[in-house]
Amino acid sequence: MPLPSEFADLEPYQAWALATEPERYALRLASSMDDMQAFYDAAFARLEDAITYLDKFPLDDLPEDARTLMHLMQSLVMVSFPVEVWKQPRVPDSGAAYLDVIVEPVV
Numbered sequence: 612m613p614l615p616s617e618f619a620d621l622e623p624y625q626a627w628a629l630a631t632e633p634e635r636y637a638l639r640l641a642s643s644m645d646d647m648q649a650f651y652d653a654a655f656a657r658l659e660d661a662i663t664y665l666d667k668f669p670l671d672d673l674p675e676d677a678r679t680l681m682h683l684m685q686s687l688v689m690v691s692f693p694v695e696v697w698k699q700p701r702v703p704d705s706g707a708a709y710l711d712v713i714v715e716p717v718v
Contacts (some may be wrong), residue, residue, distance in 0.1 A: 612679040627686035654688040
């Protein structure tokens with residue numbers, strides 16, 4: 612899935628452009644903090660640009676490249692707490708607990 616050409620600098624992180632929350636969560640748990648930090652730094656720097664770009668399209672009719680960018684930014688949200696607060700991939704003191712999202716806004 613390609614990214615919009617304006618976001619070519621984020622291509623090294625394209626593995627994070629996953630369509631569903633369970634996929635994003637699994638990648639978060641499988642990733643090192645160094646990998647998450649690198650992705651976070653690159654994606655967060657482009658967040659405002661991504662929002663501006665994505666706001667040009669209706670959510671239910673995103674071009675494929677815009678959808679890929681949206682999924683990438685959803686993964687940014689997924690890693691924000693581990694990077695900013697917890698300093699670990701898992702939620703502290705949560706044991707084996709997890710949350711299943713059964714409906715995605717757009718896949």
